[in-house]
Each structure stands twice: as structure tokens, then as C-alpha cells.
Amino acid sequence: MHEKHNKFMKEAIKEAEKSLKEGGIPIGSVLVKDGKIVGRGHNRLLQRESAILHGEMDCIENSGRLNGADYRKCTLYTTLFPCIMCTGMVFLYKIPRVVIGESETLKGPEEFLKDNGVEVINLGMEECRLLLENYIKENSEIWEKELERIGYSTDL
Amino acid sequence: MHEKHNKFMKEAIKEAEKSLKEGGIPIGSVLVKDGKIVGRGHNRLLQRESAILHGEMDCIENSGRLNGADYRKCTLYTTLFPCIMCTGMVFLYKIPRVVIGESETLKGPEEFLKDNGVEVINLGMEECRLLLENYIKENSEIWEKELERIGYSTDL
Secondary structure, three states: OOOHHHHHEEEEEEHHHHHOOOOOOOOOOEEEEEOEEEEEEEEEOOOOOOOOHHHHHHHHHHHOOHHHHHOOOEEEEEEEOOOOOHHHHHHHOOOEEEEEOOOOOOOHHHHHHHHHOOOOEEEEOHHHHHHHHHHHHHHHHHHHHHHHHOOOOOOO | HHHHHHHOOOOHHHHHHHHHHHHOOOOOOEEEOOOOEEEEEOOOOOOOOOOOOOHHHHHHHOOOOOOHHHHEEEEEEEEOOOOHHHHHHHHHHOOOOEHHHHHEEEEEEEOHHHHOEEEEOOOOOHHHHHHHHHHHHHHHHHHHHHHHOOOOOOOO
């Protein structure tokens, strides 16, 4: 099972690396249905001066408009734990499973996802953590600004 | 107080009407800070074949990237009760107040917003309700498809 998840997480990491090359924050995501990637995306907050294009949101947007029955078969892979906005998107489309690269760099609403019936698989991948950690070390001012915008705390 | 809210809701309605003219779903939104509109947007699901551009998301995107201190002074006006994704966005940026045109056509997570400290003011405006109701009557297939995508129920 983890082998399959690792394979798709590698694709999410490729998206994160794409963001990094564009000068963006290295967080990536893929949406998988019936063992196939149906959409991929990465954080574009900096590239697009966007307030909403987190990796998961970009991914769902790039997946096109699926049928409800299809969303309900999907697994969302993301290199970092989803924030509360992306969690809301998961609830909206009733995506049943989220596979996460790591949740150490930034905490997400894990209990809230689980309490609402979403299966959460945290791979705790060092590769995901180091990718973002190294970015933060080299871009601490940008990162601090991002945290200031969302008044980051571990509460939600 | 309601006079001020009505004034800004009129602007959100203008956005909803803009969407209608574009062939989209008539839901609109404005973001207000210190008594001034800092961003406006409308539902673009149909126009952009988008999965994420609800009125509120389009509005926050069009507002540009504000400082955290500014988001915390904002009021989000929306002609229809926000869905769980848009509610997540309100939580992400810690927007303290949401003013709603109506919540009869589609229920939203009202208790969830309130329980997390967001002030919710529901104007119950017939104008907002009729705008969307008439659209639904004339475009029932489109509307049913939208509901199917999100597996709409009144639960969340």
C-alpha cells in the first residue's frame, strides 16, 4: 500500500520542485482516481500573487470539473498537510482520502479531517520535509510574511 | 448598521448580476475594509470551468494579497451563505465577520462559522434569494449538476 502512495507522492514532489524552479513555495499535489493521476498542481501564491492557489487548490482546479461520483473515488496527495481552506475543499467535494507527505513544517487540522470521515494517511516523508525546510531557511522573510497573513497558530 | 450592510450587499448583488450576464451562476461577493471595498468577485464555475472560483474565492483572489492585520479588519459580503470551502478560506485569513444575503436557497455551515468566532449577519434579503431562485428555475439541469458534484446535503 505504501509503495503505491510513495509513487504518487513522488509526483506531488515533482510539482513542488516545479514551484521551486518558478521561484515559488515548494508544495505540490496530485489527484488520483482509479490508480491514475487526473490532475496535478503546486503552490502558486508567489508566482500568481494569489491568495487561494495552494498546491491542493491548484491541483483540484487543474483536474477539471469531475462528476460527484468521481470525486468520491479520489485520493488527494499533498506534500504538506492541507490548511483549513484546502480541508474545506476536500469536504466540499467529499474526497474520501488524503495522503500527506509531512505535517511537521506546518500543522494542519488533522483531527477535523478525521472527525469528518476523511481517511488521512501521513507518510512522514523526510524528502517532503527537507524540501520545504530548506526553502524556509533560505527564504525566511517570505515565509514569515506568509505566516503573518494567516496569523498562523496551531489551533485550527 | 443594516443600512451600511445593505449598501455593500447591493455591490455583491451587482457582482452576481455580472455573473448572470456572463452566463454564470448569480452569486457575488465583496470584501470591505475600513468602510471601503477592497475586492469584488463572482461565481465563475461555468465561465472558467473552475472547481474553486465561488464568488467568495474570486473576491478574495481579486482583493490581492493583504497583510494579516488587514484581513483581520475585513468583512466579507456574499449574496449566498458560504460553502465549507469558502468558510475554510474565511478561517484561513481569520476574517472576523461575514454578511450574508440569504441562506434559503442553499444551506451553509452556519453553526461552524459561529462556533469558531466568526460574526455572521444574515440579511435575509429577498432580492438575493429571488436572483438565485429564478436562475435555478431556468437552469435546473445546470444547478442539479452542481449539486451532484458536491453531493449536496444539509449536513455540513
